[in-house]
Structure formats: structure tokens, C-alpha cells
Amino acid sequence: EDQVTQSPEALRLQEGESSSLNCSYTVSGLRGLFWYRQDPGKGPEFLFTLYSAGEEKEKERLKATLTKKESFLHITAPKPEDSATYLCAVLNSGYALNFGKGTSLLVTP
Amino acid sequence: ETGVTQSPTHLIKTRGQQVTLRCSSQSGHNTVSWYQQALGQGPQFIFQYYREEENGRGNFPPRFSGLQFPNYSSELNVNALELDDSALYLCASSRQREGFYEQYFGPGTRLTVT
Numbered sequence: 001e002d003q004v005t006q007s008p009e010a011l012r013l014q015e016g017e018s019s020s021l022n023c024s025y026t027v028s029g030l031r032g033l034f035w036y037r038q039d040p041g042k043g044p045e046f047l048f049t050l051y052s053a054g055e056e057k058e059k060e061r062l063k064a065t066l067t068k069k070e071s072f073l074h075i076t077a078p079k080p081e082d083s084a085t086y087l088c089a090v091l092n093s094g095y096a097l098n099f100g101k102g103t104s105l106l107v108t109p
Numbered sequence: 110e111t112g113v114t115q116s117p118t119h120l121i122k123t124r125g126q127q128v129t130l131r132c133s134s135q136s137g138h139n140t141v142s143w144y145q146q147a148l149g150q151g152p153q154f155i156f157q158y159y160r161e162e163e164n165g166r167g168n169f170p171p172r173f174s175g176l177q178f179p180n181y182s183s184e185l186n187v188n189a190l191e192l193d194d195s196a197l198y199l200c201a202s203s204r205q206r207e208g209f210y211e212q213y214f215g216p217g218t219r220l221t222v223t
Contacts, residue, residue, distance in 0.1 A: 004151075031210055032210045034211070034212075036214075041197075041217075041219070042216055042217065043113075043115075043199050043214035043215050043216045043217045044152070044199070044214045045214070046211055046212075046213055046214075049210065049211055087151055087152075089151070089152075091210050094165055095142070095154075095157045095164055095165035096142070096154035096157065096165060096167055097142075097144075097152070097154065097201075097212060098154070099151030099152050099153075100151050101149070101150055101151050102151055
């Protein structure tokens, strides 16, 4: 059975303090690993798709990387507007995204 | 490009009632998936529709049903509502195409069952 575990559950950073969020997974036949950002009471906003180990993608202060067992979302010099819940999901040979519980990030000025 | 839209935004129902939630997919997308998100949890897959047929289903009982229309919009119907059905219901649209698997989510419908 596919499993996605995100850590830490919550993270508090000072503005400018870089850090990484972790997503470890077990899946048979990975077709993609996805990162989403979710603001309170809103739908998830698509950030990245990673397809194979070694792949990296960047967007503004965010960089996502993928190995055979985990993915990292690196946040460089975060700003308060980066505060949100970050969700990781995997897609196997089926149709459904299998999500972790998310990491709640708070960036303080 | 029009994004995914959902209606209504909020809904309050009584246990035992029935509810219908609606979703319009993003322009150019032909597949709709529905997810349930309880507070503090990640979204859980309910089912997916492609070409107006159910294309896969998660671990949800038959009282959760859906439809997809020729314009790719979709409905989620839930019968005999239970208190545990209170959640944020998310619709996601995508293009059914090999090598392209991104799903784009709508803003969600917050359902409260009392």
C-alpha cells in the first residue's frame, strides 16, 4: 500500500531563515511526485511535479528535489507570505493522488 | 484560461439529508477528480470521471456518487449524510494524457453536517 509521510508537522521560521521540508514515500510504480501549497480554507495550489530520482525544479524561493525514497522542498530566505501548509502527493499506476498530512509553515517577520 | 470553479462555497446540512456539489473543470481539461479533506488531514481520493464514466474510486461507500457532463463539468452527490461527512470537498481537473498528470484544484466546498 502506498504511503506518504511528511515532516515536520509544523515549522516556524524567522524571515530569511532557510529550511527544508521532507516527504518520504513508498509507492509501487511512481508516475509522479507532486508538491502543493494550501492556504487556510482554500484549495491546494500546484507547485511542482517530479518524475524521476535526481530531478530538481525551482520556483522563486522554492526548490524541490527527488530521490528514490523521499523528496525535499527547500525554502530559501522565506518571507511571511510563504506561510501556508505544504502538501506532498504521489501518483502510482492508478488515478488517485495519495497525499501526506502536510507541513504547516509559519514565517514570522 | 479559466481555472477550476466549485459551488457552493459553504453548505450546512442535517444528518440524513442529501447534498449535491458542483465543479467546472479548467479550460482544456477532460478529467475531474473529487477529494475529501478533513481538518488537519491531506485530501483523500473519492473518485475520478473521464469521458462521463467513473474511472477509479477510493475507499468511500456507494452513497458517494458522481456525474460528469459532456462539457466536462461534474457533480458529487452524497446521500444519507453523516456527521463524519463534514469536510472540505475538493474538485481537481486534469488532462488525460500520457506523461501529463498534474491535477489543478478548485477552491473547495465546505460542508458542515449537524
